[in-house]
Amino acid sequence: MIQIEIITIGDELLIGQVADTNSVWMAQELNKAGFDVCYKTTVGDNEPDILGAFENALSRAPVVLVTGGIGPTKDDITKKTLCKFFDTRLVFDETTLETVREVIRGYNKTLNELTKSQAFIPENCTVIQNKMGTAPITWFEKDGKILVSMPGVPYEMKWVMSNEIIPRLQTVFRSHGSIRHRTFWVKNYSESQLADRLETFENELPEHIKLAYLPTSGLIRLRLTGKNAGEDFLDKTMEWQVGKLLDLLSVDIVSVEDADLEIILDKLLKEKGLTLSLAESCTGGKLAALFTAIPGCSAYFKGGVVSYSNDAKATLLGVDCRDIEKYGAVSRAVVEQMVSGSQKIFGSDCAIAVSGVAGPDGGTPDKPVGTVWIAVSLHNRLLSQHFLFSKSRESNILRACNNGIRMLLEMIREA
Amino acid sequence: MIQIEIITIGDELLIGQVADTNSVWMAQELNKAGFDVCYKTTVGDNEPDILGAFENALSRAPVVLVTGGIGPTKDDITKKTLCKFFDTRLVFDETTLETVREVIRGYNKTLNELTKSQAFIPENCTVIQNKMGTAPITWFEKDGKILVSMPGVPYEMKWVMSNEIIPRLQTVFRSHGSIRHRTFWVKNYSESQLADRLETFENELPEHIKLAYLPTSGLIRLRLTGKNAGEDFLDKTMEWQVGKLLDLLSVDIVSVEDADLEIILDKLLKEKGLTLSLAESCTGGKLAALFTAIPGCSAYFKGGVVSYSNDAKATLLGVDCRDIEKYGAVSRAVVEQMVSGSQKIFGSDCAIAVSGVAGPDGGTPDKPVGTVWIAVSLHNRLLSQHFLFSKSRESNILRACNNGIRMLLEMIREA
Numbered sequence: 070m071i072q073i074e075i076i077t078i079g080d081e082l083l084i085g086q087v088a089d090t091n092s093v094w095m096a097q098e099l100n101k102a103g104f105d106v107c108y109k110t111t112v113g114d115n116e117p118d119i120l121g122a123f124e125n126a127l128s129r130a131p132v133v134l135v136t137g138g139i140g141p142t143k144d145d146i147t148k149k150t151l152c153k154f155f156d157t158r159l160v161f162d163e164t165t166l167e168t169v170r171e172v173i174r175g176y177n178k179t180l181n182e183l184t185k186s187q188a189f190i191p192e193n194c195t196v197i198q199n200k201m202g203t204a205p206i207t208w209f210e211k212d213g214k215i216l217v218s219m220p221g222v223p224y225e226m227k228w229v230m231s232n233e234i235i236p237r238l239q240t241v242f243r244s245h246g247s248i249r250h251r252t253f254w255v256k257n258y259s260e261s262q263l264a265d266r267l268e269t270f271e272n273e274l275p276e277h278i279k280l281a282y283l284p285t286s287g288l289i290r291l292r293l294t295g296k297n298a299g300e301d302f303l304d305k306t307m308e309w310q311v312g313k314l315l316d317l318l319s320v321d322i323v324s325v326e327d328a329d330l331e332i333i334l335d336k337l338l339k340e341k342g343l344t345l346s347l348a349e350s351c352t353g354g355k356l357a358a359l360f361t362a363i364p365g366c367s368a369y370f371k372g373g374v375v376s377y378s379n380d381a382k383a384t385l386l387g388v389d390c391r392d393i394e395k396y397g398a399v400s401r402a403v404v405e406q407m408v409s410g411s412q413k414i415f416g417s418d419c420a421i422a423v424s425g426v427a428g429p430d431g432g433t434p435d436k437p438v439g440t441v442w443i444a445v446s447l448h449n450r451l452l453s454q455h456f457l458f459s460k461s462r463e464s465n466i467l468r469a470c471n472n473g474i475r476m477l478l479e480m481i482r483e484a
Numbered sequence: 485m486i487q488i489e490i491i492t493i494g495d496e497l498l499i500g501q502v503a504d505t506n507s508v509w510m511a512q513e514l515n516k517a518g519f520d521v522c523y524k525t526t527v528g529d530n531e532p533d534i535l536g537a538f539e540n541a542l543s544r545a546p547v548v549l550v551t552g553g554i555g556p557t558k559d560d561i562t563k564k565t566l567c568k569f570f571d572t573r574l575v576f577d578e579t580t581l582e583t584v585r586e587v588i589r590g591y592n593k594t595l596n597e598l599t600k601s602q603a604f605i606p607e608n609c610t611v612i613q614n615k616m617g618t619a620p621i622t623w624f625e626k627d628g629k630i631l632v633s634m635p636g637v638p639y640e641m642k643w644v645m646s647n648e649i650i651p652r653l654q655t656v657f658r659s660h661g662s663i664r665h666r667t668f669w670v671k672n673y674s675e676s677q678l679a680d681r682l683e684t685f686e687n688e689l690p691e692h693i694k695l696a697y698l699p700t701s702g703l704i705r706l707r708l709t710g711k712n713a714g715e716d717f718l719d720k721t722m723e724w725q726v727g728k729l730l731d732l733l734s735v736d737i738v739s740v741e742d743a744d745l746e747i748i749l750d751k752l753l754k755e756k757g758l759t760l761s762l763a764e765s766c767t768g769g770k771l772a773a774l775f776t777a778i779p780g781c782s783a784y785f786k787g788g789v790v791s792y793s794n795d796a797k798a799t800l801l802g803v804d805c806r807d808i809e810k811y812g813a814v815s816r817a818v819v820e821q822m823v824s825g826s827q828k829i830f831g832s833d834c835a836i837a838v839s840g841v842a843g844p845d846g847g848t849p850d851k852p853v854g855t856v857w858i859a860v861s862l863h864n865r866l867l868s869q870h871f872l873f874s875k876s877r878e879s880n881i882l883r884a885c886n887n888g889i890r891m892l893l894e895m896i897r898e899a
Contacts, residue, residue: 088503089503093504110525118522282555283502349769353773385787
């Protein structure tokens with residue numbers, strides 16, 4: 070398995086201005102292509118840190134992929150620093166200028182001096198022309214190791230990774246091993262209970278397959294990873310272990326898809342042509358925000374009511390005031406009326422409703438902080454469940470969201 | 485300025501399964517507290533890489549903050565590796581066990597052997613009890629440098645950073661000279677326009693005062709930081725520069741409070757005894773989620789409608805179907821009826837309504853992606869505004885939220 074390090078360069082990545090989503094995408098694609106990302110480093114736009122990061126990364130890994138810091142403005146210094154590191158100088162490249170001209174034409178812009186300077190490239194490297202932007206990609210080889218510098222602009226980086234860098238790396242490293250990941254969403258266990266349950270399974274895993282527990286709110290994400298073995302052997306042994314795991318955990322496995330639960334439900338709803346609505350009390354709009362963050366959710370998402378007050382539960386969702394009085398807002402009776410009310414007012418096929426005590430205040434001996442009732446419905450089917458989560462408001466909200474989505478996912482699948 | 489490095493540990497961060505949002509949040513908070521994040525490293529759950537990352541980070545920075553890899557399961561090896569690095573061993577700690585017991589009790593779970601093992605801690609460190617989870621936080625000092633290991637679970641990390649680690653770091657580094665921050669929320673400018681406007685001001689700043697542009701969606705957060713000077717001199721010169729800045733930007737300064745806008749509005753609503761409701765289309769529940777994330781918001785927050793479909797806008801909020809037909813869902817007419825409708829059905833004193841084209845699809849030549857209408861109301865006053873944000877769905881949602889909150893904040897202040 071070829072080990073790859075990623076270095077992301079940019080002050081904006083260090084002050085919390087921008088979340089590094091580039092390296093997430095790169096890792097996914099590199100994994101699929103049979104490479105292993107073993108280390109990531111983020112440094113600011115300053116020479117000593119960039120030089121140090123190059124030095125350290127190349128001392129550990131045979132391939133180093135670098136993003137960012139190659140724009141035309143003054144604060145971008147990666148190209149200059151590459152020259153220093155590889156002991157070379159910038160030279161003017163006619164082919165690169167031609168590409169830059171073409172790109173600029175595509176954007177209906179004119180070429181200024183600053184942009185023209187993009188055609189200066191380090192002398193002893195291979196240039197990969199950037200069809201999506203003005204910053205050329207530079208590929209260096211030294212002492213049998215590879216370092217590639219590419220833009221940090223996500224769509225430029227994605228284009229060059231998919232079309233140029235990954236194919237070239239695959240050619241260079243044709244003879245090396247593969248990697249396989251399988252992921253499982255598991256319910257009904259805490260992390261340590263699940264580890265107990267899987268102790269023997271984990272001890273009996275072959276050397277080349279590893280099990281990992283990934284932190285999530287309210288459910289557990291398990292991952293099996295196989296690597297450093299021949300393709301056929303890898304596939305066979307992975308299938309065998311996946312089978313064992315499915316047998317062991319059986320109905321507690323919610324999904325074998327490697328995606329967030331709302332994405333899994335999004336796909337299922339689109340596939341089945343079902344519409345969705347929500348009625349949220351303690352999750353306060355978070356559940357709706359999860360779905361509306363997904364492009365294209367308007368295909369199925371009708372809307373939701375955030376009924377924070379009891380009045381709103383009664384007026385908007387048609388919950389019986391006497392039931393709120395009798396059982397309290399956090400109760401089976403109320404959450405079931407919320408889910409039906411939501412389905413009715415939005416005219417949706419299915420719905421999720423949540424009512425709970427998120428905390429930190431508002432708990433009673435009877436209904437402590439973390440008490441949550443969730444109901445889901447699909448046409449005329451309805452299911453509700455009681456939970457006792459944690460003392461943390463943020464965690465209670467996320468756990469309620471994940472479990473609500475999980476319950477509806479299961480209801481639709483079983484229908 | 486004290487330099488801090490962040491190390492995030494976990495295989496899931498290297499295969500692209502989980503985006504590292506922890507370090508983004510940490511960088512923001514550390515910045516606010518007067519620290520500088522200068523380097524980030526991500527390594528997998530393996531000993532040599534973790535040891536190497538500790539070694540390198542401590543060779544560069546006086547403080548290293550480490551997240552992840554301290555769960556009770558086998559794949560988490562940070563604690564063992566810390567022992568190796570600091571040449572110590574695990575010892576059983578009764579106080580930690582008591583905390584773990586309490587946390588487990590809070591979750592209504594029982595203590596098993598695996599969880600009990602969390603009470604084993606490295607001998608020569610300071611333990612910070614984790615009130616949100618079972619993994620204790622460990623604080624090491626060596627050769628005048630500090631390394632702190634904390635959980636990677638976001639809400640646990642956030643709790644311990646805010647309540648323990650940042651305050652302790654501030655105490656340790658108190659003597660490094662005083663520091664003063666003043667923050668300003670600015671509207672009506674892009675970052676480069678504001679930089680143009682403030683060019684002379686910035687050039688005339690004394691050596692010991694710096695200006696920083698902090699990342700925010702839809703508004704700009706400016707920060708003046710004074711340090712490395714005597715207290716009195718610092719206070720006087722800061723006041724002078726703050727005065728200059730207030731004069732320069734005048735009515736474009738929305739707030740001088742250093743808090744997220746929803747927190748500023750939360751305080752104002754409580755102070756004035758006003759209640760709030762929402763009507764969201766393109767922000768899809770995000771606005772509601774921002775308020776309900778704040779403990780105690782039930783004092784003023786009545787609820788909201790996420791009216792993703794046109795039907796919902798008409799049925800629930802009473803928007804006239806003919807206006808939706810005539811002007812489109814993203815229009816002044818519709819958003820103004822949404823805000824009035826919300827105020828009416830929830831019986832609230834004020835309301836915010838948003839309708840827009842979040843993207844990536846759904847744009848037209850007339851109303852391209854990024855077109856957003858926002859309306860706010862307070863009793864019988866109503867104000868609406870048109871915006872053209874960006875091509876990014878995520879950014880459009882956040883900008884709409886911030887501007888909606890900003891508009892209501894200003895309306896209440898001016899009332």
